[in-house]
Amino acid sequence: MIADFFKNTVIAAYFSGIFRPKVLVLITFMISIIAMNGFAQTLTEVENLIVKADSYKNTDPKQAMAFASNALEIARKQNHKPSLARSHRYIGVLHFMTGELNQARSHFDSAYVLYVTLKDEKGIAASLNNIGVVFQEVGEYDKAIYNFNKSIRLKMKLGDTAGAAGGLLNTGTIYSYRGENIKAVSTFKQVIGIAARSRDTSRLIDAGINLATVYINEKKPDSALLLLQKALKMAEKTGDDYSKAYCLNNIGGVYQNTFRNDEAIDYFNRALALRDDLGDIAGLATTLDNLGKMYIRLGDFDMALDCFFQGLQYNQQLDDKRSTSITMNSMGELLLKQGDFDGAVAYLRQGILIAAQLDLKQDIRIMYSNMALALSAQQQFDSAQVYMQKYAGLSSASVSKSENDNPETGALQDIENQRMHFKINYLAIGLAISIFLILVWLFSEQKRRR
Template sequence: MVKQKILSILVLLMLFQHNSFAQRADRMVIDSLLRLLPTLKADSAKVNLYAELMLAHVYYKPEQGIIYKQTALELAQTLNWKPGIAKIKHRAARLYWRMGDFKNALNYHNEALGLYQQTGNQHAQGRVLIEIGQDYFDNGNLVEAKPALLKALQFNKALGYMDNMAKAYDIINYLYLVQGNVAEATKAAFDYLKLSEQLGDKSSIGNAAYLLASNYQALGNTAEALKYYKQSLQLAVERGDKIDQIDCSRAIGKIYLSEKNFAEAKSYYSPALVLALELGDVQIIANMYVCMGHYYRARGQFSEALANYLASEEAYKSISHKLDLARLYSDIGSVYTSLGKYREANQYFTEAKSLYAGLNSQLSMGDYYSGKEKLDSATGNWSSAYLHYKKYITIRDSTYNKETLQKLVGSQLQFENEKKEAIAKAEQEKKDLLTKEEIKRQRNIRNASFAVLAAVLVFSLIALYQRNKLAKEKKRSDQLLQDKELLLREIHHRVKNNLEVVSSLLALQSAQINDEQTRDAMQESQNRVQSIGIVHQKLYQGANLGAIEMKDYFINLSESILDSFGAEKRVTIECAMERLDVDIDTAVPLGLIVNELLTNTLKYAFPEGQQGKVKIKLHKKNDGVLQLEVSDNGVGKSGITHGTGFGGQLVSLLTQQLSGTMKEEVNDGTKIYFEFKTGKAA
């Protein structure tokens, strides 16, 4: 579930092409450049003006900006001015990138890079290297994007171009998010923030806060995400940057919408739409109408959703944003499906598919395939619905266990198809046999014996054939079970990895906290997360996917807690118990209980560096009751069984969850006993 959330958020971020904070050109700036253009002579100054005019159109109307490319290039080439030719090709590349034409964007970026190398413009080389990586990334080609971006980062680091480095970290953050590596993404975001602060760029500082919010959103921590989004929004308000205010409001509204908090979502969407209309920027207005469409669609108000979607359609057409238009057509098709207007829905899905084909951007087509599957299901076209659903799943899970998942689906389909073919073939053979027998019964008595013999022979052959076929089917079934077990182990592995990420983030956060009490609370939370992570580690490493071997688990847990307190040399922990397998529903609460008891013991039982020993016992009685004992030879102060702290409350709640009882004995140390009526062994 967490992976699915992570992936849906990350793909959406990639499709926005990480330009939420880039400045769009003002119409007045473009008008002033156009007024100045006829007054200039055909020299290098005019080439530079063309370059500025093209740049001003990147975030305004890129399809209009590309019109100046040929004239500007011819002038620069006539002047034989290589820096000017490089600049015009560079601007053309960015215009093509903004239009979603990544093939032309890459071609022009590479040509500009070669010219910048010839003219010795290293700063421009560093920027183009970053933008080449961005071309690959926004086209969904992560294999090429990562090495290109890392190469660009190293190039700019070596030359000390901090502004280029900040841009690189911005995009690398999104790259790691799409790959599911939230820890590396967060590191890149913090590097971006640090550089932005050194540069004194308040806009970039706000952007970095926006990225950190996105990372927390990817982890499912919407509270922290909202905190940083609102921080970024406040910075935008202070700067008077309406565009950034709109972007932050849109992100905040999306979180509230995902939580079904419609009132809060609308409280951010509606002012953002008003700001967009005040700005008069066609794309921003279109984006906000799409958000309002999503809002009404989530509430089941499909007519209102359709009205908002249609309001954004002409806007996207006017600025040639084909990628945005393709996604919009998929949304409109889905709404028409919900309204029962299947013919209109199909028309819009056809338009969306045509646009995607021209863009060659497969990673963006998740909404299209999902919507098409629902339309096919609604119209009874089950085979097509299945194919579209399969494509949707492939895109959704492309960065998580892709090979294993495809192998599993392929094996299952092959197994089902061959099974159907075998049954159909057997039925046909039986029909043929009955026909032959009917003919033989009509023959004379002299051939009767031969007919019976032939029938017995045919039946024997069929039985042998069926036996072989069943053996093959059993083999395929066993393979399918192995594949499913492999997938289950991978799921536990992923959960363990994600818990390690959460633990790392807690450690990172606690390192920045000066208050000792708060830092201790963060440390305890980290230990609790690690205790659960060890459970999932034991599951995917063990032979039995349904149970945990508790002695080995307690040993690993004890070592982890001792390490976190730095108490390995003065405190020993003994697991005085036999091997015992316990199901995961019991193992997780048991692990958390022991974690709390060991934490409490290490904090209070051995003051001032005192040496000590802790003993853990767990065994299962004949009646199925689990008995747990944790004892120490410390100073005899525990109170966890009747404490009011969070740890004591947690132990009490977990004991109740396992239908257990708990008692404490203080005599030459502390002993705590538990009995649990749960505890079925797997």
Template sequence: MKFIGVLLLVFGAFGLTSAQVLPSVEVVLKEAELYRNSDVEKSFSLAGKALSDACRQDHEPSMAKAYRFNGVLNFMTGDLETASKQFDSAYLLYTKLGDKTGIAASLNNIGVLYQEKSDYPKALDYFKRSIDMKLALGDTVGSTSGLINIGTMYSYMGENSRALAAFDRVYTIAKQHADTSKCIDALINMSTVKLNERNYDPAMDDLKSALRLSELINDQYSRAYCLNNIGGIYQNTYQNALALDYFNQALALRDDLRDLAGLATTLNNLGNIYIRYNDFDRALNSFFQALKYNQILGDKRSTAISLNSIGELLIKKGDFKEASAYFYQGITIAQQLRLRQELRKMYSNQMITYAAMQKIDSSEKYLSLYNTTLDSTWKNIEDEDFLWNNSNAEKKSKYNNIYLWVAPVAMVFVLLLLLLIFLGKTRIP
């Protein structure tokens, strides 16, 4: 099962800073923070006012904080280019001021941007630098933002036990300090890992707890996330009507919030539900909207997933040539990012597509590529690329065992397809 959406990212917009911020700017930014998750337009207006006031008075500590907060808002609404410039401006100002707390917070923000762009090695580097600096300053609570983002990296790459350990540590710290917002973040992320492991009941418990807390503090972004993922559980347990209801609730809320990443996620989920109702036109429309938003955001991983979804639907409609083109685009992106799970799925889809078009050599090529994603050597290379040294004999044995039975099954499947083609039966079940 793929992740339902992008995991919630934490910025910690109002961590402690050693540099004194102008009282007039601080008051406006605190008011902007109150509206950040409920009325983003008002939050933008207040944050812009705070930045203008800080720049007019040429007060660098105030400018740095205002730049960083504006960067958070632009990230939330999908303007990654503007967010990047504002985070960089904040980082340079904090460095000039020697404000280590501000530097640590900015490093985390920049790491989030690299994560959103699917540049995981750089993201991990920035997160670790941020955490190390915060811990050196004695800011255990502040380190939780980086821990959440590191947990997200591990979950993306299939290191679920390490991800859960990071999220559980965040939840423990947040609960001890009565930090409701961080408790929500930790619960949502823990539920996502459990969803990936098909542990639906504990995932639902986490999501319902997070939903109650988000309603308590009027956090509409987290509320939309919970609604989407509850819909995901109903989707995966084939309770389609309930899934459709929760996805539509999430879609409406995310549209109000101008949450482009959230919209893309929910639209992709809706497309899959429409397929179950054999409403292929609405499904295709949902997938194309999701693709558009992912491309606007520059989210390569989600773009690859959307391209694969479109290709799979085109197979169902019998348009194999067009499906192959979308799979090719998705595979190109997934190869660049070394997304093994997505590559495995798209290689399999491309193999079937070429077999249906009677392009036997091409079908065999993608069978070979499919088999490489099951080989333990892929796991070793991936660990090296991402600076993980946690590979062990048990995991290698597990991947070798999978390879031993999946590869022959896949080969038999292709041979059957070729036999059908030889007999003149080109319809693919």
């Protein structure tokens, strides 16, 4: 599973299965939260402090929080509701960027209530999007989509096409998590078109990173690398270190997928160092997972396990259920390689439980195959067969669903061809594992007869 956020082998980490998907992308949906022009008039002193905070948000989050907190205190003293709403929402953004999701949700909720009181539709729409982002981060995808859709409809009503693109960006990310790649590609391309017309560099970076993640899942590394390198240049030009770290991590993922090991480790380490400087806990967890996968490939299991444990602690600290599930799978895979079948089954069970709750079809498919192997090693062949049937059924259903839901033909034909390639690969893997299980069963039967 490799990757950053989206997160199999490498890509999957990013994505699919061998590595595990979360890793790669995920990426930058937070940026759509920042712009706040056009809301109810705020006090000049408050606005100036928030502008100062915004100039520090990517380079010195603590200083940004100090300015924003001063703005909130001034708004409270004067009981100025527009300024209170503005300050709460911006502080929520800062908490989100540093992985403090409960605090972020609290401030976004406060901003939403104030905007409703003020009948400020722009503020309501923005706050709904922010609340949706928090739900997205903790894996409550149905709630996230509910809030995103309300926000998108309201923004479209107000003629805020660029703002609606932020909600589309977030929705596309959820499609990616769920393995609905055709819908994700279509959605991210809409965002890129809107952002290009409005010259919104932040959303161009975000959509590029996320679309690259889908391409990684679709095994189109050249297309993914091109998008990520372009996004990296834009991030460096604008001083957006958070997006730069995402790009570095995901470029490392592309190299990991294409077995350019030295380059992969170099980019992961660069991302890790930058995310450490930024205090980006969620990002650290993702990159640690990717490095763990690389160490497994290089045969350094102790270093791999250390990376996974650190990443798991970060994910649990953030209550990031999806990433926790992915890391559980990574640890299960490692223990399986080391011959600790009981430990592998224990971690895989936990990962499967979480992935099932979140309806993460792409992630859980990988876990099913790993669980089948672990149970076979324990000679629990009946149970292993159950998981292989789940794996095969989910693989077929996933491919069929994506094909049936595809509304386009021409531009996405290449992706359809890739999907057929995946289907053949899945069938081959399933056949190989089935043969393995049969051989193990025959061996056990011979031993019993003796």
